[in-house]
Amino acid sequence: MRLLTSPLRRMLSGLLNCCEREGGRPSKCCSLNPHHLLPRQNFSAKPTAAELVRYWHGVFEANRIPEAQESSEYIISYVLGAKTIHSLSASSLSNPLTSEQQQQVQWLSMKRLQRMPVQYVLGEWDFRELTLKMRPPVFIPRPETEDLVSLVLQKSQRSGSPAVNAGHRCPTAIPHPVILEIGCGSGAIALSLLNKLPQSRVIAVDKEEAAVNLTCENAQRLQLQDRIRILHYDACSGSWEQLLPWGPVDTIVSNPPYVFHEDMAHLAEEILSYEDLDALDGGNDGMRVIKKILALAPFILKDLGSVFLEVDPRHPEMVENWLQSHPELSLSISATHKDFCGKPRFLHIQKHKAGDSSNKKDFACPSVHLP
Numbered sequence: 468m469r470l471l472t473s474p475l476r477r478m479l480s481g482l483l484n485c486c487e488r489e490g491g492r493p494s495k496c497c498s499l500n501p502h503h504l505l506p507r508q509n510f511s512a513k514p515t516a517a518e519l520v521r522y523w524h525g526v527f528e529a530n531r532i533p534e535a536q537e538s539s540e541y542i543i544s545y546v547l548g549a550k551t552i553h554s555l556s557a558s559s560l561s562n563p564l565t566s567e568q569q570q571q572v573q574w575l576s577m578k579r580l581q582r583m584p585v586q587y588v589l590g591e592w593d594f595r596e597l598t599l600k601m602r603p604p605v606f607i608p609r610p611e612t613e614d615l616v617s618l619v620l621q622k623s624q625r626s627g628s629p630a631v632n633a634g635h636r637c638p639t640a641i642p643h644p645v646i647l648e649i650g651c652g653s654g655a656i657a658l659s660l661l662n663k664l665p666q667s668r669v670i671a672v673d674k675e676e677a678a679v680n681l682t683c684e685n686a687q688r689l690q691l692q693d694r695i696r697i698l699h700y701d702a703c704s705g706s707w708e709q710l711l712p713w714g715p716v717d718t719i720v721s722n723p724p725y726v727f728h729e730d731m732a733h734l735a736e737e738i739l740s741y742e743d744l745d746a747l748d749g750g751n752d753g754m755r756v757i758k759k760i761l762a763l764a765p766f767i768l769k770d771l772g773s774v775f776l777e778v779d780p781r782h783p784e785m786v787e788n789w790l791q792s793h794p795e796l797s798l799s800i801s802a803t804h805k806d807f808c809g810k811p812r813f814l815h816i817q818k819h820k821a822g823d824s825s826n827k828k829d830f831a832c833p834s835v836h837l838p
């Protein structure tokens with residue numbers, strides 16, 4: 468398997484990372500300049516990989532394509548069957564490409580010139596240790612979401628581990644955790660959890676058929692299909708009973724749409740032109756889907772079960788206030804974690820033990836078809 472190290476991938480996919488998702492910097496949209504498309508200087512009849520990297524880097528820069536160097540390196544190394552240019556041997560870099568390989572480089576580079584994200588151009592991308600198929604418009608997993616998975620793993624492995632803790636067996640051991648992912652996209656979170664937790668089962672749901680299909684495809688490719696249920700389900704309108712094929716769940720995890728609607732227009736051209744905007748747009752306060760997930764949680768979680776959410780840095784305080792004004796949900800934030808940029812990005816919310824708070828049956832949210 469062709470692997471990228473995490474820091475490298477974080478650097479290279481900065482274009483689509485959390486900072487960009489917050490809509491800080493409007494992207495410059497470029498129009499293709501035919502004079503910039505095919506400059507012929509320093510270009511031999513039988514170009515080598517190194518020459519092609521230089522050539523397409525120049526073309527991308529001339530056309531103001533972001534991450535010009537990385538884009539060109541990714542495309543050429545992909546065509547040569549490698550993940551990165553640095554993993555190619557000196558002889559691979561200095562050998563001329565076949566005419567088929569040159570054509571493939573040209574074909575993929577033309578897509579990048581149309582501002583297609585490199586993940587869609589290649590049709591695959593790494594998330595943690597998995598290589599996942601990518602297809603527009605299904606959301607491309609972002610590097611920070613790897614840390615959301617790590618938090619769920621830390622919790623599951625801690626509570627699920629048979630390890631002895633200070634001389635005592637962990638009292639909350641869950642030998643076969645059941646995890647629900649809401650908004651699975653390509654399956655990045657769900658499949659990473661299954662891969663690392665061999666005793667677990669995951670229910671992965673998404674309101675988009677394209678996402679459901681891609682998660683199915685990725686599950687099959689990774690041979691993880693036996694422990695996953697993938698459902699076409701809308702958290703804003705579906706009934707909570709559908710989420711319980713295996714009974715109450717131990718953990719809910721979600722990287723929901725959380726961009727404030729007013730920030731959507733400032734996202735990069737790559738995102739606006741190719742990704743499903745419903746996967747990002749969280750409504751006026753960025754909490755449209757977050758609130759639905761929290762309203763569903765008490766009905767599907769076991770007592771003391773956990774919800775792990777990726778959110779906008781403005782959300783921890785907003786979610787805290789919202790939960791305080793909805794005590795009937797019996798949920799409270801137990802921890803906020805920062806992302807690799809140092810921003811509060813992940814929430815760990817816990818369901819109270821039965822009897823600790825008001826009775827969940829008193830609460831009725833018509834949009835989630837509660838009993």
Ligand SMILES: C[S@@+](CC[C@H](N)C(=O)[O-])C[C@H]1O[C@@H](n2cnc3c(N)ncnc32)[C@H](O)[C@@H]1O
Nearest residue numbers: 606608650651652673674675701702703722746
């Ligand atoms: C930010 S993407 C995350 C995708 C994937 N989990 C990841 O991290 O790469 C949000 C996902 O939630 C899905 N989604 C949006 N609203 C939803 C809803 N109401 N019910 C279920 N899924 C929803 C979108 O289709 C999209 O796939």
